[in-house]
Amino acid sequence: MSHWRRPLLALTLTAVAGVSAMAGLDALDRAYPPPLDLPETSVEVVDRDGALLRALATHEGAWRFRVALEDVDPRFIDMLVAYEDRRFRSHHGIDLLAVGRAAMQFVTNGRIVSGGSTITMQLARLIEPREERSIPAKLRQMARALQIEKRLSKDEILERYLTLAPYGGNLEGIRAASLAWYGKEPRRLELGEAALLVSLPQLPERRRPDRHPAAAEAARDRVLDRMVSAEILDERETLRGKEARVPQARLDLPFLAAHAAERVLRQDTRSVRHQLTISRPVQERLERVARNAARQLGPRLSVAMVLADARNGDILAEVGSAGFFDDRRSGWVDMTRAVRSPGSTLKPFIYGLAFEQGLIEQETIIEDRPSNFAGYRPRNFDLAYQGDVSVRTALQMSLNVPAVHLLDSVGPARLATRFKQAGVNLVLPRGEAPGLAIALGGAGLTLYDLVQLYSGLANGGKAVRIDMLASERGTATVLDRRAAWQVSDMLAGVLPPQGATSQGIAYKTGTSYGYRDAWSVGFNGRHVLGVWVGRPDGAAVPGLSGYASAAPILFEAFAKAGIGHTAFRKAPAGALRMARADLPVTMRRFQSARAGFDDARVAEPAPQIVFPPQGAHVELAAASGDVVALKLQGGRAPFRWLANGRPFDGISRRRTASWQPDGAGFSTLTVVDSVGRTASVNVFVE
Structure with a gap:
């Protein structure tokens, strides 16, 4: 064989062996791919901005949330990479320099001192957990790391690591850890907080801050010192981070908008993430108002609230009870969806229909005296009568007889039809048609329904379908624009409850028959808030009233909700508040459409x-x-x-x-x- 053929043959055989080896490794890689599908993550209900309202643990009891890098403080990411795997962005799953250092330490000390693990190798261990810490186990992690790097980008590897890394107890992933240890999302971590969470996954149980605070603090400080060496932080920043106290206890994960969350979780059992229109800060404030108010009202009374944006129908807060776990108040009952008698809260819409039909103006005189409507004899809440009053005064004082007179003229069926067009169906006794008793609460509806109706007053007569899920929503005319303005103008003149300050809101109160339900619904130029107070079991509560019990909560909730003030809509063309002297003669006094009304009236003797x-x-x-x-x-x-x-x-x-x-x-x-x-x-x- 010539001198040049032998080297050529050797080279050829080597190439063939290399190709065969690569083909074999590739076949092996395809035959045994790494299990990259994420395990079950916690189902979460989040607010309009993505903040957590409620979460469910996984079936094995872990708190584990899927994480995206944009949801984590970039400084935390930099610290993690610098501390755990500073050549993460350049290697292909294995850091040969780190492995060499670990091998030298093993030879020198006769045991594993550091494993030389990269973040990718740690991910390999997390997706295939093994208790053993040995050379074969390390080699398996290396092989898996190479496979992972072929399939995932560096950012995807980081996201999976931050979803699965252990942080003590049943906490897995940076989001669960940040919420449980600091009560905040990981994008809002401060320096010392981020440093502690960088250190925890190495020894999560030995460094748990609630059980081993000294070890946790020492680990955090080591991370900060390493950042100075890596020139990521300066000495002054690290000193500030070391001054912070480590958390003394693990916090409960958020449990807000409990009834709303329960409802959406029942409706959709497949989705892992449910986003609501609720605003977490507003929800927190209104739940606090409800708890404090219920504490003052009594042990068996509950409070429910719904706050909505009348322009688009978004529910910004929904409080189903004063406390979900409060057995004395039957807190598990969602009183925003319970059908109850609305008391006098429907009167504004009766007046609105009368405005539409040209029957009244604000200064039209209407009678408030004992009257008989074919056997139905309504009485005022205080059992007294005011005689001749203006329409404006009659609504502001919530007088019963004038409201029944007006409903008798506009027709109960027309009122019920208008409500139905706005998406609200009155609940009536079986087989009964709408009657005059509707004016005083003789029908059933929910707090949710009531807020939807009042959105029409805030929105120039157009009621919008309110909902806590972002979706297409239609509007319907509950009153024409001029009638809605007239009613809103009158309600804006109702005096605030005792001790409350005027906040530029219009509102109406109501008390159901037998003192079972107290209501107050208020609105400004954009937001509608409804409040219900009572016992979930429907028992009577002597002394309960919309004005004394629910209205103060309404004003406090508006003041503390943090939604700001929006001015009322300007009066539309043709909507005027006229003095009585300027009214046409036929509009100066309301005349009932009921035949024989004068005969039914009870005449008073002389004074x-x-x-x-x-x-x-x-x-x-x-x-x-x-x-x-x-x-x-x-x-x-x-x-x-x-x-x-x-x-x-x-x-x-x-x-x-x-x-x-x-x-x-x-x-x-x-x-x-x-x-x-x-x-x-x-x-x-x-």
Whole structure:
């Protein structure tokens, strides 16, 4: 064989052997690929910005969340790579320099001191866990690391590592660790917090900060010192990081919007991530308001709230009860979806339909006195009557008889149809048609329904379908624009509850029959908030009322929600608030459409002063503060009182008044009712 053929043959055989070896390795790689499918991760419910509201542990009881690099503080990533695998971006799964160093340490010490593991090798160990720490185990990790690097990018490797790395107990992955140890998402970690979480996966149980705080602190400080050596941090930054205390206890993961989360988890059992329109900061604040309010109200009372954006229908907060785990209040019951009597909260829509039909203006006079509607005799909440009042006053005082008069004229069926168009179906007794009792709460609906209806008042008459899932939502006309503005303008004039400050909101209250439910619904130019107070079992609560029990919660929730203030919509063309004198004659007094209404009306007798009686001697010393109490019977409100021909300040709708005499001697007291009838007595002041 010539001198040049032998080397050529050797080279050929070597090439063939190399190709065969590569083909064999490639076949082996295809035959035994690494298991790269992620294990089960925790199901999560997140808010509109991705912040966690609620999560479910995996079936084996682990908290494990899928992680994307953009959701983690970049400084944490830099520290992790510098500490665990500084040549991560350049090697192909195995750092030969690190392996050589580990081999030398093994020869020198007779045991494994450091494994020379790369982040990719650590991922290989995480996807195929083995308890043993031996040379064969290390070789298997190396082989798997090479396979992983062929299939995944560096960023994908990091994301899988940050999803599976152990952080103590049943915490897996940086997101679970950040939430459990610091109560925050990993993109908001501070320097010392990031350093501790870099150190934990190496010895997660020995460095658990709640059990071994000294070891945790020492490990964190070593990470910070290494960052100085790697010139990632300076000395001043590391000192600041070392000053922070390690966490003393593990925190519970968020459990917010519990009822909303339960509902969406039941509706969709396949998705791992559910995003709601709820805002976590707003939800937290309203849940706090509900808990504090329920604590003051009593042990069995609960509070529910729904806050929605009337422009797009997004639910920003939904509080189903004052405490999901509060057995005394049946906290597991979602009272935002419970069908209850709405009390007087539907009255604004009755007035709105009357505006649409041209039956009333704000200063139109309407009667509030005992009336009979074919056997139905509504009474006011305080069992008193105000006589002649303006429509504006009737709605603001939530008088019952005027509302029934108006509903009788516009028609209960028309009201129910308008609600149905807006996506709200009134719940009526089986077989019954809508009747006049709707005006006073004689139908059932939910807090969710009520907020949806009131979105129409905030949104210029267009009610939007409210929902906590981002989706296409339609609108429907609940009132025309002018009627909606008139009603909103009147409700904006209702005085806030005692102790609350005006916040530029319009609101209405309601109390169901038998003191079972208290309601308050308010809105500004954009947001609608509904509040329900009561017992979930429907039991009566003496003294419960919308104004005293629910309205203060409404005002507090608006003040603390952090949603800002949006001005009401401007009055549309043709919407005016006219003085009574400027109204057409036919609009100055409302005339009921019911035939025989005048016959059904109970006429009042003429007014009569019953105290002090005619000729009485009044001793000022015996009267508190030199004030004399006056009482009358009969007459039609409102009343004007005069003393010696001089009128008192203002007029009164009550049959009681107070008089402060100018001095001793005879005085003449006179009262005039709304139709001009008078009564007088002469008294002697001593």
